[in-house]
Amino acid sequence: MxxxxxxxxxxxxxxxxxxxxxxxxxxxxxxxxxxPLVPLHWIGFGYAALVASGEIIGYVKTGSVPSLATGRLFGGLAGLGAYQLSQDPRNIWVFLVTSGSLAGIMGMRFYHSGKFMPAGLIASASLLMVAKLGISALGKPHQ
Known part of the structure; x- marks a missing residue:
């Protein structure tokens, strides 16, 4: 200046x-x-929006306050993970733990209830996100 x-x-x-x-x-x-600029992790931000909006819709339909709280928590953590990936592609841990936890939790809910909405959708999206993060982490050499 x-x-x-x-x-x-x-x-x-x-x-x-x-x-x-x-x-x-x-x-x-x-x-x-x-x-070279690292592009925004649009898939990650879309996943975070899906998680947050799914839990908000669950709250509106059933009135479940824990559903609203977990949706905000996991949606916020997924958003933070997507932001961290945008800044440094090697920083996958917050996003990986968040999507892995959601895959496990919502996978169990889907298994016991048999209903695809919302548990099956979130479990599927979380599994895809874990697979994408795993492939991108294994495919690039770390420095």
């Missing part, structure tokens, strides 16, 4: 009075720092 007395470039040119940012310096930094 340039202040009123800071140099914009090594060439010795000063910023004009009233200029807070030196656009030449910003342009140089953008060109220098533009490396």
């Amino acid at each position: 340039c202040t009123l007395t800071a140099w914009c470039r090594p060439s010795g040119r000063r910023c004009r009075p009233g200029v807070i940012l030196c656009l030449d310096r910003v342009k140089e930094n953008i060109q220098k720092d533009s490396g």
